[in-house]
Amino acid sequence: MQLLDGKALSAKIEANVANEVKNLKNKTGLVPGLAVVLVGQDPASAAYVNMKKKACDRVGFYSVTHEMPEDISQEAIENTIKMMNNNPNIDGILIQLPLPSQIDTTKILELVDPSKDVDGFHPYNVGRLATGLDGFVPCTPLGVMELLKEYDIDVKGKNCVVVGASNIVGKPMAALLLNANATVEICHIFTDNLKKHTLDADMIFVGAGVINLIKEDMVKEGVIIVDIGINRADNGKLVGDVDFDRVSKKCSYITPVPGGVGPMTISMLLSNTLKATKAHADERD
Structure with missing residues:
Protein backbone atom coordinates (compact mmCIF):
# COMPACT_ATOMS: atom_id res chain seq x y z
CA MET A 1 0.00 0.00 0.00
CA GLN A 2 1.31 3.43 -0.97
CA LEU A 3 -0.03 6.74 0.34
CA LEU A 4 -0.98 9.44 -2.16
CA ASP A 5 0.73 12.38 -0.49
CA GLY A 6 -1.22 15.54 -1.31
CA LYS A 7 0.75 17.60 1.17
CA ALA A 8 4.05 17.05 -0.65
CA LEU A 9 2.56 17.62 -4.10
CA SER A 10 0.72 20.78 -3.04
CA ALA A 11 3.98 22.23 -1.70
CA LYS A 12 5.59 21.52 -5.09
CA ILE A 13 2.71 23.17 -6.98
CA GLU A 14 2.77 26.15 -4.62
CA ALA A 15 6.49 26.66 -5.27
CA ASN A 16 5.86 26.58 -9.05
CA VAL A 17 3.01 29.10 -8.72
CA ALA A 18 5.17 31.43 -6.58
CA ASN A 19 7.91 31.28 -9.22
CA GLU A 20 5.44 32.05 -12.04
CA VAL A 21 3.96 34.96 -10.06
CA LYS A 22 7.45 36.44 -9.65
CA ASN A 23 8.15 36.12 -13.39
CA LEU A 24 4.75 37.57 -14.29
CA LYS A 25 5.29 40.55 -12.01
CA ASN A 26 8.77 41.19 -13.44
CA LYS A 27 7.56 40.99 -17.06
CA THR A 28 4.17 42.70 -16.87
CA GLY A 29 3.89 44.29 -13.41
CA LEU A 30 0.71 42.24 -12.82
CA VAL A 31 -0.05 40.58 -9.48
CA PRO A 32 -2.78 37.89 -9.35
CA GLY A 33 -5.72 39.03 -7.23
CA LEU A 34 -8.19 36.78 -5.42
CA ALA A 35 -11.35 38.05 -3.69
CA VAL A 36 -13.34 35.90 -1.26
CA VAL A 37 -16.91 36.46 -0.06
CA LEU A 38 -17.45 35.06 3.45
CA VAL A 39 -20.95 35.32 4.93
CA GLY A 40 -21.65 34.65 8.60
CA GLN A 41 -19.57 33.14 11.39
CA ASP A 42 -19.36 29.45 10.44
CA PRO A 43 -16.05 28.27 12.04
CA ALA A 44 -15.27 25.74 9.28
CA SER A 45 -15.82 28.33 6.52
CA ALA A 46 -13.74 30.92 8.40
CA ALA A 47 -10.92 28.37 8.85
CA TYR A 48 -10.95 27.51 5.11
CA VAL A 49 -10.87 31.18 4.13
CA ASN A 50 -7.98 31.80 6.53
CA MET A 51 -6.02 28.90 4.99
CA LYS A 52 -6.67 30.29 1.50
CA LYS A 53 -5.49 33.74 2.54
CA LYS A 54 -2.26 32.34 4.00
CA ALA A 55 -1.64 30.38 0.78
CA CYS A 56 -2.16 33.58 -1.27
CA ASP A 57 0.35 35.40 0.92
CA ARG A 58 2.90 32.61 0.48
CA VAL A 59 2.82 32.74 -3.33
CA GLY A 60 2.63 36.54 -3.65
CA PHE A 61 -1.03 37.01 -4.61
CA TYR A 62 -3.05 40.07 -3.69
CA SER A 63 -6.07 38.84 -1.71
CA VAL A 64 -9.08 40.44 -0.09
CA THR A 65 -11.88 38.93 2.01
CA HIS A 66 -15.33 40.52 2.03
CA GLU A 67 -16.75 39.46 5.40
CA MET A 68 -20.51 39.89 5.62
CA PRO A 69 -23.05 39.37 8.43
CA GLU A 70 -25.32 36.29 8.51
CA ASP A 71 -28.42 38.43 7.85
CA ILE A 72 -26.97 40.11 4.74
CA SER A 73 -29.40 40.82 1.90
CA GLN A 74 -29.27 39.26 -1.58
CA GLU A 75 -28.86 42.74 -3.08
CA ALA A 76 -25.83 43.57 -0.91
CA ILE A 77 -23.95 40.41 -1.97
CA GLU A 78 -24.90 40.96 -5.61
CA ASN A 79 -23.57 44.53 -5.50
CA THR A 80 -20.27 43.31 -4.02
CA ILE A 81 -19.90 40.68 -6.79
CA LYS A 82 -20.65 43.26 -9.51
CA MET A 83 -17.99 45.50 -8.00
CA MET A 84 -15.44 42.65 -8.05
CA ASN A 85 -16.40 41.69 -11.63
CA ASN A 86 -15.50 45.25 -12.68
CA ASN A 87 -12.30 45.48 -10.64
CA PRO A 88 -9.26 44.90 -12.92
CA ASN A 89 -7.09 44.02 -9.88
CA ILE A 90 -9.28 41.00 -9.10
CA ASP A 91 -8.65 37.93 -11.29
CA GLY A 92 -10.50 35.35 -9.21
CA ILE A 93 -13.72 35.48 -7.19
CA LEU A 94 -14.57 32.82 -4.66
CA ILE A 95 -17.93 32.55 -2.88
CA GLN A 96 -17.43 30.54 0.32
CA LEU A 97 -20.29 28.04 0.55
CA PRO A 98 -22.74 27.38 2.10
CA LEU A 99 -24.57 30.71 2.05
CA PRO A 100 -27.40 31.50 4.51
CA SER A 101 -30.93 30.29 3.66
CA GLN A 102 -32.25 33.76 2.69
CA ILE A 103 -29.69 33.95 -0.15
CA ASP A 104 -30.35 32.47 -3.61
CA THR A 105 -27.03 30.65 -4.02
CA THR A 106 -27.62 29.75 -7.69
CA LYS A 107 -28.21 33.38 -8.59
CA ILE A 108 -25.07 34.45 -6.71
CA LEU A 109 -22.86 31.86 -8.46
CA GLU A 110 -24.33 32.81 -11.85
CA LEU A 111 -23.47 36.47 -11.23
CA VAL A 112 -19.71 35.80 -10.99
CA ASP A 113 -17.88 36.66 -14.23
CA PRO A 114 -17.06 33.21 -15.76
CA SER A 115 -13.50 34.43 -16.50
CA LYS A 116 -13.04 35.05 -12.73
CA ASP A 117 -14.88 31.89 -11.59
CA VAL A 118 -11.80 30.17 -10.13
CA ASP A 119 -14.01 27.72 -8.17
CA GLY A 120 -15.55 26.43 -11.42
CA PHE A 121 -19.15 26.69 -10.18
CA HIS A 122 -20.62 28.99 -12.87
CA PRO A 123 -22.92 27.11 -15.31
CA TYR A 124 -20.69 28.30 -18.17
CA ASN A 125 -17.66 26.50 -16.71
CA VAL A 126 -19.75 23.51 -15.62
CA GLY A 127 -20.91 23.16 -19.24
CA ARG A 128 -17.40 23.43 -20.60
CA LEU A 129 -16.24 20.68 -18.22
CA ALA A 130 -19.15 18.43 -19.20
CA THR A 131 -18.32 18.81 -22.89
CA GLY A 132 -14.56 18.38 -22.42
CA LEU A 133 -13.64 22.00 -23.20
CA ASP A 134 -11.10 24.13 -21.36
CA GLY A 135 -12.43 26.24 -18.51
CA PHE A 136 -12.26 26.46 -14.75
CA VAL A 137 -12.72 23.14 -12.91
CA PRO A 138 -13.77 22.88 -9.24
CA PRO A 263 -3.98 20.46 0.56
CA MET A 264 -4.55 19.86 -3.17
CA THR A 265 -7.79 21.86 -3.10
CA ILE A 266 -5.94 25.01 -1.99
CA SER A 267 -3.07 24.56 -4.45
CA MET A 268 -5.58 24.17 -7.32
CA LEU A 269 -7.28 27.40 -6.25
CA LEU A 270 -3.91 29.14 -6.59
CA SER A 271 -3.35 27.45 -9.93
CA ASN A 272 -6.80 28.46 -11.24
CA THR A 273 -6.29 32.07 -10.11
CA LEU A 274 -2.92 32.24 -11.88
CA LYS A 275 -4.60 30.82 -15.02
CA ALA A 276 -7.25 33.58 -14.79
CA THR A 277 -4.55 36.25 -14.37
CA LYS A 278 -2.70 35.06 -17.48
CA ALA A 279 -5.93 35.09 -19.50
CA HIS A 280 -6.73 38.60 -18.34
CA ALA A 281 -3.16 39.71 -19.14
CA ASP A 282 -3.56 38.40 -22.71
CA GLU A 283 -6.84 40.35 -23.05
CA ARG A 284 -5.12 43.56 -21.90
CA ASP A 285 -2.28 43.22 -24.45
Whole structure:
Protein backbone atom coordinates (compact mmCIF):
# COMPACT_ATOMS: atom_id res chain seq x y z
CA MET A 1 0.00 0.00 0.00
CA GLN A 2 1.31 3.43 -0.97
CA LEU A 3 -0.03 6.74 0.34
CA LEU A 4 -0.98 9.44 -2.16
CA ASP A 5 0.73 12.38 -0.49
CA GLY A 6 -1.22 15.54 -1.31
CA LYS A 7 0.75 17.60 1.17
CA ALA A 8 4.05 17.05 -0.65
CA LEU A 9 2.56 17.62 -4.10
CA SER A 10 0.72 20.78 -3.04
CA ALA A 11 3.98 22.23 -1.70
CA LYS A 12 5.59 21.52 -5.09
CA ILE A 13 2.71 23.17 -6.98
CA GLU A 14 2.77 26.15 -4.62
CA ALA A 15 6.49 26.66 -5.27
CA ASN A 16 5.86 26.58 -9.05
CA VAL A 17 3.01 29.10 -8.72
CA ALA A 18 5.17 31.43 -6.58
CA ASN A 19 7.91 31.28 -9.22
CA GLU A 20 5.44 32.05 -12.04
CA VAL A 21 3.96 34.96 -10.06
CA LYS A 22 7.45 36.44 -9.65
CA ASN A 23 8.15 36.12 -13.39
CA LEU A 24 4.75 37.57 -14.29
CA LYS A 25 5.29 40.55 -12.01
CA ASN A 26 8.77 41.19 -13.44
CA LYS A 27 7.56 40.99 -17.06
CA THR A 28 4.17 42.70 -16.87
CA GLY A 29 3.89 44.29 -13.41
CA LEU A 30 0.71 42.24 -12.82
CA VAL A 31 -0.05 40.58 -9.48
CA PRO A 32 -2.78 37.89 -9.35
CA GLY A 33 -5.72 39.03 -7.23
CA LEU A 34 -8.19 36.78 -5.42
CA ALA A 35 -11.35 38.05 -3.69
CA VAL A 36 -13.34 35.90 -1.26
CA VAL A 37 -16.91 36.46 -0.06
CA LEU A 38 -17.45 35.06 3.45
CA VAL A 39 -20.95 35.32 4.93
CA GLY A 40 -21.65 34.65 8.60
CA GLN A 41 -19.57 33.14 11.39
CA ASP A 42 -19.36 29.45 10.44
CA PRO A 43 -16.05 28.27 12.04
CA ALA A 44 -15.27 25.74 9.28
CA SER A 45 -15.82 28.33 6.52
CA ALA A 46 -13.74 30.92 8.40
CA ALA A 47 -10.92 28.37 8.85
CA TYR A 48 -10.95 27.51 5.11
CA VAL A 49 -10.87 31.18 4.13
CA ASN A 50 -7.98 31.80 6.53
CA MET A 51 -6.02 28.90 4.99
CA LYS A 52 -6.67 30.29 1.50
CA LYS A 53 -5.49 33.74 2.54
CA LYS A 54 -2.26 32.34 4.00
CA ALA A 55 -1.64 30.38 0.78
CA CYS A 56 -2.16 33.58 -1.27
CA ASP A 57 0.35 35.40 0.92
CA ARG A 58 2.90 32.61 0.48
CA VAL A 59 2.82 32.74 -3.33
CA GLY A 60 2.63 36.54 -3.65
CA PHE A 61 -1.03 37.01 -4.61
CA TYR A 62 -3.05 40.07 -3.69
CA SER A 63 -6.07 38.84 -1.71
CA VAL A 64 -9.08 40.44 -0.09
CA THR A 65 -11.88 38.93 2.01
CA HIS A 66 -15.33 40.52 2.03
CA GLU A 67 -16.75 39.46 5.40
CA MET A 68 -20.51 39.89 5.62
CA PRO A 69 -23.05 39.37 8.43
CA GLU A 70 -25.32 36.29 8.51
CA ASP A 71 -28.42 38.43 7.85
CA ILE A 72 -26.97 40.11 4.74
CA SER A 73 -29.40 40.82 1.90
CA GLN A 74 -29.27 39.26 -1.58
CA GLU A 75 -28.86 42.74 -3.08
CA ALA A 76 -25.83 43.57 -0.91
CA ILE A 77 -23.95 40.41 -1.97
CA GLU A 78 -24.90 40.96 -5.61
CA ASN A 79 -23.57 44.53 -5.50
CA THR A 80 -20.27 43.31 -4.02
CA ILE A 81 -19.90 40.68 -6.79
CA LYS A 82 -20.65 43.26 -9.51
CA MET A 83 -17.99 45.50 -8.00
CA MET A 84 -15.44 42.65 -8.05
CA ASN A 85 -16.40 41.69 -11.63
CA ASN A 86 -15.50 45.25 -12.68
CA ASN A 87 -12.30 45.48 -10.64
CA PRO A 88 -9.26 44.90 -12.92
CA ASN A 89 -7.09 44.02 -9.88
CA ILE A 90 -9.28 41.00 -9.10
CA ASP A 91 -8.65 37.93 -11.29
CA GLY A 92 -10.50 35.35 -9.21
CA ILE A 93 -13.72 35.48 -7.19
CA LEU A 94 -14.57 32.82 -4.66
CA ILE A 95 -17.93 32.55 -2.88
CA GLN A 96 -17.43 30.54 0.32
CA LEU A 97 -20.29 28.04 0.55
CA PRO A 98 -22.74 27.38 2.10
CA LEU A 99 -24.57 30.71 2.05
CA PRO A 100 -27.40 31.50 4.51
CA SER A 101 -30.93 30.29 3.66
CA GLN A 102 -32.25 33.76 2.69
CA ILE A 103 -29.69 33.95 -0.15
CA ASP A 104 -30.35 32.47 -3.61
CA THR A 105 -27.03 30.65 -4.02
CA THR A 106 -27.62 29.75 -7.69
CA LYS A 107 -28.21 33.38 -8.59
CA ILE A 108 -25.07 34.45 -6.71
CA LEU A 109 -22.86 31.86 -8.46
CA GLU A 110 -24.33 32.81 -11.85
CA LEU A 111 -23.47 36.47 -11.23
CA VAL A 112 -19.71 35.80 -10.99
CA ASP A 113 -17.88 36.66 -14.23
CA PRO A 114 -17.06 33.21 -15.76
CA SER A 115 -13.50 34.43 -16.50
CA LYS A 116 -13.04 35.05 -12.73
CA ASP A 117 -14.88 31.89 -11.59
CA VAL A 118 -11.80 30.17 -10.13
CA ASP A 119 -14.01 27.72 -8.17
CA GLY A 120 -15.55 26.43 -11.42
CA PHE A 121 -19.15 26.69 -10.18
CA HIS A 122 -20.62 28.99 -12.87
CA PRO A 123 -22.92 27.11 -15.31
CA TYR A 124 -20.69 28.30 -18.17
CA ASN A 125 -17.66 26.50 -16.71
CA VAL A 126 -19.75 23.51 -15.62
CA GLY A 127 -20.91 23.16 -19.24
CA ARG A 128 -17.40 23.43 -20.60
CA LEU A 129 -16.24 20.68 -18.22
CA ALA A 130 -19.15 18.43 -19.20
CA THR A 131 -18.32 18.81 -22.89
CA GLY A 132 -14.56 18.38 -22.42
CA LEU A 133 -13.64 22.00 -23.20
CA ASP A 134 -11.10 24.13 -21.36
CA GLY A 135 -12.43 26.24 -18.51
CA PHE A 136 -12.26 26.46 -14.75
CA VAL A 137 -12.72 23.14 -12.91
CA PRO A 138 -13.77 22.88 -9.24
CA CYS A 139 -10.58 22.76 -7.17
CA THR A 140 -11.10 19.53 -5.21
CA PRO A 141 -11.70 17.13 -8.15
CA LEU A 142 -9.03 18.94 -10.18
CA GLY A 143 -6.62 18.34 -7.29
CA VAL A 144 -7.52 14.64 -7.29
CA MET A 145 -6.61 14.35 -10.99
CA GLU A 146 -3.28 16.13 -10.37
CA LEU A 147 -2.54 13.74 -7.50
CA LEU A 148 -3.21 10.70 -9.71
CA LYS A 149 -0.99 12.17 -12.44
CA GLU A 150 1.85 12.68 -9.95
CA TYR A 151 1.81 8.95 -9.14
CA ASP A 152 1.42 7.88 -12.80
CA ILE A 153 -2.02 6.42 -12.15
CA ASP A 154 -3.95 6.25 -15.43
CA VAL A 155 -7.75 6.06 -15.12
CA LYS A 156 -8.27 5.14 -18.78
CA GLY A 157 -10.50 2.05 -19.04
CA LYS A 158 -10.66 1.62 -15.25
CA ASN A 159 -13.92 0.96 -13.41
CA CYS A 160 -14.26 4.11 -11.29
CA VAL A 161 -16.97 4.52 -8.67
CA VAL A 162 -17.70 8.03 -7.41
CA VAL A 163 -19.57 8.02 -4.08
CA GLY A 164 -21.35 11.34 -3.57
CA ALA A 165 -23.08 13.44 -6.24
CA SER A 166 -22.59 17.03 -5.10
CA ASN A 167 -22.06 19.86 -7.60
CA ILE A 168 -18.81 20.73 -5.81
CA VAL A 169 -17.14 17.30 -5.80
CA GLY A 170 -19.08 14.27 -7.08
CA LYS A 171 -20.44 15.51 -10.41
CA PRO A 172 -17.28 17.34 -11.58
CA MET A 173 -15.16 14.38 -10.38
CA ALA A 174 -17.24 12.04 -12.56
CA ALA A 175 -16.96 14.42 -15.53
CA LEU A 176 -13.16 14.64 -15.24
CA LEU A 177 -12.87 10.84 -15.05
CA LEU A 178 -15.16 10.43 -18.04
CA ASN A 179 -13.12 12.98 -20.01
CA ALA A 180 -10.03 10.89 -19.16
CA ASN A 181 -11.73 7.78 -20.64
CA ALA A 182 -12.57 5.98 -17.40
CA THR A 183 -15.75 3.91 -17.01
CA VAL A 184 -17.67 5.89 -14.42
CA GLU A 185 -20.44 5.02 -12.01
CA ILE A 186 -21.94 7.57 -9.59
CA CYS A 187 -23.44 6.43 -6.28
CA HIS A 188 -25.32 8.67 -3.87
CA ILE A 189 -27.65 8.74 -0.88
CA PHE A 190 -30.42 6.93 -2.80
CA THR A 191 -28.16 4.20 -4.22
CA ASP A 192 -29.40 0.78 -3.23
CA ASN A 193 -26.68 -1.60 -1.93
CA LEU A 194 -23.56 0.56 -2.19
CA LYS A 195 -21.33 -2.47 -1.57
CA LYS A 196 -22.53 -4.10 -4.79
CA HIS A 197 -21.15 -1.11 -6.72
CA THR A 198 -17.88 -0.57 -4.84
CA LEU A 199 -16.84 -4.23 -4.71
CA ASP A 200 -16.07 -4.36 -8.43
CA ALA A 201 -14.38 -0.94 -8.60
CA ASP A 202 -10.74 -0.55 -9.63
CA MET A 203 -10.84 2.95 -8.14
CA ILE A 204 -13.16 4.54 -5.58
CA PHE A 205 -13.56 8.30 -5.10
CA VAL A 206 -15.60 9.02 -1.99
CA GLY A 207 -16.82 12.42 -0.82
CA ALA A 208 -20.04 11.81 1.07
CA GLY A 209 -19.20 13.22 4.51
CA VAL A 210 -19.97 9.97 6.35
CA ILE A 211 -17.36 8.53 8.74
CA ASN A 212 -16.38 4.90 7.92
CA LEU A 213 -18.82 4.71 5.00
CA ILE A 214 -16.39 2.54 3.01
CA LYS A 215 -15.51 -0.60 4.94
CA GLU A 216 -13.06 -3.45 4.37
CA ASP A 217 -15.67 -5.88 2.98
CA MET A 218 -16.79 -3.33 0.36
CA VAL A 219 -13.55 -3.21 -1.66
CA LYS A 220 -11.49 -5.65 -3.66
CA GLU A 221 -7.79 -6.41 -3.25
CA GLY A 222 -5.52 -3.86 -4.96
CA VAL A 223 -8.15 -1.11 -5.19
CA ILE A 224 -7.11 2.55 -5.42
CA ILE A 225 -9.04 4.80 -3.02
CA VAL A 226 -9.25 8.59 -3.00
CA ASP A 227 -10.92 9.72 0.22
CA ILE A 228 -12.30 13.22 -0.31
CA GLY A 229 -14.36 13.22 2.90
CA ILE A 230 -13.36 15.35 5.87
CA ASN A 231 -15.14 14.78 9.16
CA ARG A 232 -14.41 15.39 12.81
CA ALA A 233 -14.68 12.22 14.91
CA ASP A 234 -16.02 12.19 18.49
CA ASN A 235 -12.45 12.28 19.77
CA GLY A 236 -11.82 15.50 17.80
CA LYS A 237 -9.61 13.79 15.23
CA LEU A 238 -10.02 14.62 11.51
CA VAL A 239 -11.03 11.54 9.53
CA GLY A 240 -12.31 10.74 6.04
CA ASP A 241 -15.18 8.60 4.72
CA VAL A 242 -13.08 5.43 4.62
CA ASP A 243 -12.28 3.07 7.52
CA PHE A 244 -8.61 3.77 6.84
CA ASP A 245 -6.93 1.30 9.24
CA ARG A 246 -8.74 -1.72 7.85
CA VAL A 247 -9.38 -0.72 4.23
CA SER A 248 -5.82 0.50 3.55
CA LYS A 249 -4.52 -3.07 4.00
CA LYS A 250 -6.30 -4.05 0.77
CA CYS A 251 -5.33 -0.95 -1.26
CA SER A 252 -2.53 -0.46 -3.76
CA TYR A 253 -2.88 3.32 -3.23
CA ILE A 254 -4.92 5.41 -0.80
CA THR A 255 -5.07 9.06 0.28
CA PRO A 256 -4.62 9.84 3.98
CA VAL A 257 -6.97 12.22 5.83
CA PRO A 258 -5.68 14.76 6.60
CA GLY A 259 -2.79 15.28 4.15
CA GLY A 260 -4.34 13.81 1.02
CA VAL A 261 -6.90 15.70 -1.05
CA GLY A 262 -7.29 18.70 1.33
CA PRO A 263 -3.98 20.46 0.56
CA MET A 264 -4.55 19.86 -3.17
CA THR A 265 -7.79 21.86 -3.10
CA ILE A 266 -5.94 25.01 -1.99
CA SER A 267 -3.07 24.56 -4.45
CA MET A 268 -5.58 24.17 -7.32
CA LEU A 269 -7.28 27.40 -6.25
CA LEU A 270 -3.91 29.14 -6.59
CA SER A 271 -3.35 27.45 -9.93
CA ASN A 272 -6.80 28.46 -11.24
CA THR A 273 -6.29 32.07 -10.11
CA LEU A 274 -2.92 32.24 -11.88
CA LYS A 275 -4.60 30.82 -15.02
CA ALA A 276 -7.25 33.58 -14.79
CA THR A 277 -4.55 36.25 -14.37
CA LYS A 278 -2.70 35.06 -17.48
CA ALA A 279 -5.93 35.09 -19.50
CA HIS A 280 -6.73 38.60 -18.34
CA ALA A 281 -3.16 39.71 -19.14
CA ASP A 282 -3.56 38.40 -22.71
CA GLU A 283 -6.84 40.35 -23.05
CA ARG A 284 -5.12 43.56 -21.90
CA ASP A 285 -2.28 43.22 -24.45
